[in-house]
Amino acid sequence: MKRTYNNINLQNRNSFGVIEQADRLVEFETADDLKALFSEERPSKWYVLGAGNNTLFTQSYNGTLISPTCSARTTLNDDGEYVDVRVEAAHDWDEFVAWSVDNGLWGVENLSAIPSSVGAAPVQNIGAYGAEVKDAITAIDYFDTNKLEVVRLKCEECQFGYRESIFKHKLRGVAIILAVEFRLHRTPTPNLGYGDVIREVEARGGATLRNIREAICAIRASKLPDPKVLGNAGSFFKNPIVDKSVAEQLLQSYPDMPHYPVPNDANSVKLAAGWLIDKSGLKGYREGHVGVHNRQALVLVNHGGATGGEVLHFAEFVCSVVHNKFGVDICPEVNIL
Numbered sequence: 001m002k003r004t005y006n007n008i009n010l011q012n013r014n015s016f017g018v019i020e021q022a023d024r025l026v027e028f029e030t031a032d033d034l035k036a037l038f039s040e041e042r043p044s045k046w047y048v049l050g051a052g053n054n055t056l057f058t059q060s061y062n063g064t065l066i067s068p069t070c071s072a073r074t075t076l077n078d079d080g081e082y083v084d085v086r087v088e089a090a091h092d093w094d095e096f097v098a099w100s101v102d103n104g105l106w107g108v109e110n111l112s113a114i115p116s117s118v119g120a121a122p123v124q125n126i127g128a129y130g131a132e133v134k135d136a137i138t139a140i141d142y143f144d145t146n147k148l149e150v151v152r153l154k155c156e157e158c159q160f161g162y163r164e165s166i167f168k169h170k171l172r173g174v175a176i177i178l179a180v181e182f183r184l185h186r187t188p189t190p191n192l193g194y195g196d197v198i199r200e201v202e203a204r205g206g207a208t209l210r211n212i213r214e215a216i217c218a219i220r221a222s223k224l225p226d227p228k229v230l231g232n233a234g235s236f237f238k239n240p241i242v243d244k245s246v247a248e249q250l251l252q253s254y255p256d257m258p259h260y261p262v263p264n265d266a267n268s269v270k271l272a273a274g275w276l277i278d279k280s281g282l283k284g285y286r287e288g289h290v291g292v293h294n295r296q297a298l299v300l301v302n303h304g305g306a307t308g309g310e311v312l313h314f315a316e317f318v319c320s321v322v323h324n325k326f327g328v329d330i331c332p333e334v335n336i337l
């Protein structure tokens with residue numbers, strides 16, 4: 001069943017907590033609801049809004065926001081080792097992770113506590129602590145708003161990359177994800193080689209699923225602001241990928257600069273946007289209602305009362321300071337409307 005709301009206040013539908021409105025919001029449950037919406041009265045401007053943790057409204061949205069409400073989780077197959085699970089788009093991501101951990105299923109534990117709907121998780125291929133959601137995904141069903149039918153993509157067809165997928169490119173403005181299918185497994189495969197994870201896991205008594213989840217939740221809570229307390233969208237910027245020659249030149253001036261190889265691209269190097277912002281002297285810096293978080297420079301925060309326009313203006317300022325100091329362009333990870 002679909003429900004339509006007009007002139008809707010978006011403050012509780014975006015993790016930045018900015019005060020903006022949308023002309024119309026349509027909640028849908030099934031592909032048939034979407035078929036009805038797009039065949040009867042095709043919206044001229046629309047955007048899929050999940051839980052709003054990666055969306056910055058910079059002004060009132062004069063179009064139709066389309067939001068899923070379907071949230072079923074179904075086990076499709078369990079052969080004793082592998083468990084195939086289908087999860088609908090509006091299901092809370094972390095509830096799914098908690099369920100998998102409670103049931104002894106490995107594959108998504110490192111992605112604990114990422115605020116997301118399941119339907120949005122593949123869009124930017126959410127990742128943290130050395131894991132990416134693509135590694136657990138087997139298939140995705142989406143509604144194609146041009147063909148007016150449900151299309152199924154296998155994982156290898158989704159063009160996943162670092163914070164990337166086909167849904168941000170070829171299928172942007174076309175696909176509305178209905179459900180994601182995952183393959184989880186029972187053989188333990190702890191992935192502890194990132195950041196403080198190993199230390200926190202050992203402090204809890206070793207690499208069990210529960211300890212890994214608890215460790216990651218604790219590390220995240222100590223480093224990242226809770227959007228319910230301080231509006232934010234997690235990492236505001238992507239880590240920039242630069243030519244190897246640019247990285248080598250920067251390393252001469254900044255030998256401690258974090259830098260990482262780019263898989264399958266020997267000529268490029270990934271830099272840490274948070275480090276660049278920090279070294280530009282902006283960690284904790286604040287202008288009016290908006291600032292850089294004082295513990296994690298990659299996170300911009302709404303100290304209360306900010307408009308989306310103010311956040312955008314501040315983000316542009318951060319980019320220009322980093323560019324002037326390092327000659328490197330950093331780009332938003334957040335969807336800016």
Ligand SMILES: Cc1cc2nc3c(=O)[nH]c(=O)nc-3n(C[C@H](O)[C@H](O)[C@H](O)COP(=O)(O)OP(=O)(O)OC[C@H]3O[C@@H](n4cnc5c(N)ncnc54)[C@H](O)[C@@H]3O)c2cc1C
Nearest residue numbers: 050051052053054055115116117119120126127177233234
């Ligand atoms: C405190 C905090 C910490 C975070 N940490 C991380 C992290 O560690 N790693 C990480 O990768 N991200 C992180 N993020 C970003 C965020 O969690 C992800 O981008 C998440 O997937 C957003 O989910 P959402 O449902 O809130 O998406 P929304 O903001 O609602 O939408 C995000 C994008 O997905 C599209 N979309 C949403 N639902 C659908 C659908 N059903 N079909 C098609 N397109 C859809 C939207 O159109 C938009 O382009 C963090 C955010 C916050 C606030």
